[in-house]
Amino acid sequence: MSDIVLKVGNLAAAYRKNTVLENVSFEINSGSLTGIVGPNGAGKSTLMKTMLNLHPSLQGTVSFFHSSLEKMKKRIGYVPQRGSVDWDFPTDALDVVTMGLYGQVGWFKRASSAHKRKAYEALEKMGMADYANRQISQLSGGQQQRVFLARALVQEADLYFMDEPLAGVDAATERAIMKTLQELKSIGKTVLVVHHDLQTVTDYYDHVLFLNRTVIAHGKTKEVFTRNNIAKTYGGDIRWLGEENGYGLYPVK
Template sequence: MTHALQIQNLAVTYEKQPVLEGVNFNIPEGTLTGIIGPNGAGKSTLIKAILHLIPRLSGDVTVYGKPYKKQRSLIGYVPQRSEVDWDFPTNALDVVLMGRYGHIGWIKRPGKKEVNFAYECLDKVGMKDFAHRQISQLSGGQQQRVFLARALAQDSQIYFMDEPFAGVDAATEKAIMKLLQEWKQQGKTVLVVHHDLQTVRDYFDHCLLLNKTPIECGPTETVFTLNNLEKTYGGAISFLGNGPALVQEG
């Protein structure tokens, strides 16, 4: 089994308080991994620490057997919408073109080839007609689709997505999952911070259950169990319909 990502002894503190500690896990290549846990569990912090967006107290990140810094070009990232300045004066096409800078460099201006590719990415997520629309004028679902198009333009091997389904309409959620499945079929690896316990089994073939430290990490069918969820959330879990739902937090 090829590991796309290996995390060893990762720890993060904030104002001397531990946020993450003892984080060790491996992610196999070509999997869709849901990062699952309660609010405050450190899910977004984990992604940012892996990507060197925040300082780590300790820990090693290996991508395809090599240190992260040597493999940075293989990584794509879709942040939470709440962390983006949507009033920044730029349009959808320019946002998507930002995804090409890892390939062409920050100094060189995108040429016709890159612009055409950006249009193709927007078209794939149903946003080509909005290419020249200011991002501040787009709805939440449309903004998320633009970020998906930028991720497509990055043409990465490993993607990190922080709550991509938050606040989007059903059509956008379906579009996101279609894209994630396509990436999986292409052998790409995707890690997604996710909150809806009801859809975990349908969306992900791999799970990381996290609450400041990993509870379990592995195939969804073996890891996503009632016992593990109760350990993760510290509260009672009830099965509703086809999946579990949190009854109360401890």
């Protein structure tokens, strides 16, 4: 039986006085790649931030590897939404990735050549080695996302949280990111991804969590990615384009 690496119980959160998450409970097993899907405003990013103590909870519990976030931080990697990052900060791609090693280096110590080499190798893995000395503000959106993923990889975490890593990237970057995430899964890492494209869920994830303020359904993709669960999650605001060609659906704008 797979080990439970994340357990969420009765979690609730709000923005100002508006409740955006309520009674959220689920468990994630090790070595899984889970897509978190739901309509805009469903609380997907808020869920990720609340689990990581980046947004306050109203109630509920979250445990990581049967322990607390504080004790398990070094085993957890996080890639925030690209839009939440100050890309004008004056630093280059290699330094951004090296920041992912501060847990090993120490905040007030200089990164060694070995640490820099490790960061460079992570950039190389993401096809960004040629941009190591490029200012992050000069990179395209897809390149910036690759750099942030390299920063997460260099941490060598066991559990990764990714908030819409595929949003606004080109097709080549999307393929590169998903190849990397599937490689992480293949070596026993656990990955949770906030995902917006229903068309690719069955290709990308072995587990899916449907969220709309609360958990609508969660489990193996082949079992819970159904027309009924999608309709319940999106309030019926989906359009079907012919099931003979796959799921053939997309949310109505």
